[in-house]
Amino acid sequence: MTTTVLLVDDQALLRMGFRLVLEGETDLEVVGEAADGRSALDQVVALRPDVVLMDVRMPGMNGIDATERIVAEHPGTRVLILTTFDLDEYAFAALRAGASGFLLKDAKPAELVAAIRSVASGDAVVSPRVTRRMLEMFADRLPADAAGADAEAGGVDPRLAELTAREREVLGAVAEGLSNAEIAERMFLSEATVKTHVGRILAKLGVRDRVQAVVLCYQAGLVGPGLH
Structure with missing residues (x-):
C-alpha cells in the first residue's frame, strides 16, 4: 500500500x-x-x-x-x-x-x-535523546491541567491508575523513547506483545499516540528528570 x-x-x-x-x-x-x-x-x-x-x-x-x-x-x-x-x-x-x-x-x-x-x-x-532532553527541559512549562494538579497534590491521574503493573512498565520505557523492538529486548517479550501493550495503554489513556502518552507521563509526574 x-x-x-x-x-x-x-x-x-x-x-x-x-x-x-x-x-x-x-x-x-x-x-x-x-x-x-x-x-x-x-x-x-x-x-x-x-x-x-x-x-x-x-x-x-x-x-x-x-x-x-x-x-x-x-x-x-x-x-x-x-x-x-x-x-x-x-x-x-x-x-x-x-x-x-x-x-x-x-x-x-x-x-x-x-x-x-x-x-x-x-x-x-521521537528519538530517545530528544525525548529525554526536550521533555525534561520543557516539562516545567506545561500548563497546569487536571493531570498536573493531581501530580502536585500527590494523587494519581485516574487514567494512569487503570494501567496494569506491566503496562506502567512498558509506558515508562516508551517515555524513555524506546522502540517496540527495544522494549521487547529489555523485557524479554515479543514485539507483537509489546505492540499489544502499547495499544492498550494508548486506549486507556485516551491519547492519540506514543508522543502524547509521554507528554501525559510528564504532566502526571510519572516520569521526569532523574526518574528514568
Whole structure:
C-alpha cells in the first residue's frame, strides 16, 4: 500500500531534496507541496495525505497552528515535524498540538523514510535523546491541567491508575523513547506483545499516540528528570 506525503516547508530547495529522497521509494508518494501553514491546510483538504512533513517556522501561519488544525480536523492525517534544532521549543509545542513525530532536517535519507513509514503505521517518531532532553527541559512549562494538579497534590491521574503493573512498565520505557523492538529486548517479550501493550495503554489513556502518552507521563509526574 502506498503512503501519500505532503511536503510543507518555506524553503523550496529543502522540499526538492525531500521529494527526491521519497520518490526513490516505491511505497511512498509525494502528492503535494506547501510553503506555509495556510497552504498546507488547503492541500490537506484537497489531497488527504497520509503524512504531512511539517516545518515549524514559516511566514504567515506557522507549523504549530497548522498542526493543531490538521490533527483536529483531519484525524486520518499524521504530522511529522521537521526542525533544524533538536531542542526547538516550537517543535515541542507542535508535539503537544498533536504531531506524531519529530525529525531533524539533517536526518539521513534512510531515517526520513523510516520515520514516515512509522508515523503512517500509527507509531510515533521521537528519538530517545530528544525525548529525554526536550521533555525534561520543557516539562516545567506545561500548563497546569487536571493531570498536573493531581501530580502536585500527590494523587494519581485516574487514567494512569487503570494501567496494569506491566503496562506502567512498558509506558515508562516508551517515555524513555524506546522502540517496540527495544522494549521487547529489555523485557524479554515479543514485539507483537509489546505492540499489544502499547495499544492498550494508548486506549486507556485516551491519547492519540506514543508522543502524547509521554507528554501525559510528564504532566502526571510519572516520569521526569532523574526518574528514568
